[in-house]
Structure formats: structure tokens, C-alpha cells
Amino acid sequence: MLYSINPVHVLVADDTGELAMAAPHKTAPKPEPGEERLEFLADLVGYHLRRASIRDMQGMSAALESLSLRAVPLSVLLMIVENPGISAADICRAIGLKRANIVSILAELEQRGLFLREADPNDNRVQKLFPTRTGKELTAEALERLKDHEDHLLCALSGSERAELRRLLMKVWQGDEGD
Amino acid sequence: MLYSINPVHVLVADDTGELAMAAPHKTAPKPEPGEERLEFLADLVGYHLRRASIRDMQGMSAALESLSLRAVPLSVLLMIVENPGISAADICRAIGLKRANIVSILAELEQRGLFLREADPNDNRVQKLFPTRTGKELTAEALERLKDHEDHLLCALSGSERAELRRLLMKVWQGDEGD
């Protein structure tokens, strides 16, 4: 039963690609006074934003899986590669991690030989982090895979559509700058 | 220090609106043979998709907070409101929840008087779930707030831009249908 739920409207999703948060659909009962008709989630841009982002994230995870990298550890490694000598605290500020939570991430990246710690001569509290050659190579490989993933994600869009989508998305997230 | 990291490029973010996963930027060193230049994350549509989705989700959480509703419980309630008599297992299939995880969600929604359980005369294993008037009203209020949130999220876009954004996003997430 429940074939009546189709299509399913989504706001959240699990790791398997399945979707959560269904919503109203077709055959809307005529709005009654005092019980107005609900908006359909499928009308909301946010609904499609969510689904597109879910597909992106899933593809990203898959693209990085064989490198044994997930998004946050890659973010940390990328910060080190692009900013050699950066401190852990600065990474946390830059990418919004809590200081407590970068410890285990760095421990694993260090154990894999992807970066080295060095004492900061100017401040004995801080450790300066430097990428190893292996770390740089893994980062480059990861970013290549992200690019390939993106090409697959957007395969239904033309070049100009991709540019327009990027432009519109930038306006969406930059809209909070005036908050 | 670290003013050099600007702008920060993001792939993941925490609950506070801060961002994670910075990326390369400007002044790219000339690509050397065997050490090719990395893509800039800010060039990736997925980067902006992620940031836009983050802003959307945060606004959604904020919009629902005073109703003591989060995305998944609202999804479940919405399924009941839009499909009176639905079973918990069918909700789970529709929105991608594991059966084990809907139990506590239903317990809370039930305690708040938002729906009622009724035995299914055709199958004694299943409980049919029906929304109460309170549940319907809360759902309507929640969806109104989601609509208000959307208006704020997209305030920088014109009507035609919103329509175009929705069209492009649909092409992105529907691109996985041929997989």
C-alpha cells in the first residue's frame, strides 16, 4: 500500500540516498476558511536545494572513499597544504571546527604521514603544521576526484547553465552577509 | 595571523553557521610538471551548493525552533497529516528512516497530542496513524514558517531567478535517475 505517496517530497536524507521529510502533494483539498491550504514542499526552492546538495554530498563521499578521506579531514589537510605552517587553532577558526574535534583528525592525518608538526619559535604554545609530499599528492588526487564528481553531478547542465547556477547559488548564500 | 586565508572556501559547516573545508585560492603557483595545479573549490558549483544548502538548513532549523520541531519529526508529522491512516513502516519507507529510529520520534509527537494511533482491522501488526486537529494546525504553522524562511533565503533573487534556480536544481538532483 501507500503507492499513493508519489512523488515523495524531501527535506532530509540518510546516508543511503534514501530521503526523509515527505510533503503534501497533488489533489489539494479546496482550502477551507480557517484551515488554509499548505504550501507544497516541491514548490520551495529549498526543497530542491536540499535534494541537489544531498546528491552532491553522496557523490563527494563516494569520490573520496577509496582515498580513505572524508570531507572534514580533507578540509583540514587542504588547509595545511594551502597554508603551510598554519596552526590547528587557525584551521579551526577558518573552517568552523571546535578545537577539541580537530585533535583526532590531526592524529589520523599525522599517522598517515600527510603532514608534520613543528614547534613555533615565536610561541611555544602553537604547533606549525606542514604538509608532506604525500600529503600534497593525496590532496591533489582528492581535488581531482572532486572535479570529476562535479562533472558527473552537472552532466545534465550546459556550460552556461552551470555558470548561471553557480551565480544564483552565490547570491543565495551571500544573502546572509547583511544579516 | 592567517589573514591570508581569505576568502575561505567551504565544503562542510557546523551548526553555528561557521564553515568547514577551506580551499586553495588566488596566486596559484605556476603548475609544475608532475605537480599540476589544483582546482579551486570556489570554482566548483558543489561548493556554492553546499554553502547555500547550509544557509537554508540553518534558517529552517531556526524557523522551526520555537515550534519545538526539527526536520525529521516534522517530516513524520507531515506524512501523517497528508496521509491519514498511514503506518509507521510506510512512513519509514517513504522518507528513508530506519524503523527503529521512528519509535522515539512517534513517542514524542504522540505525547504532544499531535497524532493518534488506531489498530488496523485488516492487519493486527500495524497501527494506523491519524493527525489530531492540533497536529494539523502545528503542521500548517510549520509550513508557513518554512515559506517565510524561503522568502528570506531568496530575497536577493528576482522571481524569474528563483524559478530558474529551481529548474536548474531539479536537473541536478534528477540527474541520478539514469544511474
Place this chain on the structure above:
DNA sequence: TATTGTTATACTCTATAACTATA
């Protein structure tokens, strides 16, 4: 044998609090 609702449990991600050593 398969399904429903349920309990117990584990794992990931993220949050706070508190410690130590430095500044």
C-alpha cells in the same frame, strides 16, 4: 518465511567543560 513495532546497542559527528602550558 516475512513484516510490524520495539528494544538494545554502536558508531559518527558535533557540543561543552575543564585541564596544562604557555603568553
Place this chain on the structure above:
DNA sequence: TATAGTTATAGAGTATAACAATA
């Protein structure tokens, strides 16, 4: 006092395994 790195811990959210009742 403020900050860096660290530890411990707690809370979401989501995953699996197993059970009793029913089909």
C-alpha cells in the same frame, strides 16, 4: 587574563541485530 593543545564527556542522528506478535 587569554590562548593552544588536549582530554573527557554528552548529545544528536543514524546504523545493525534481535525479539514477540502477526501475516
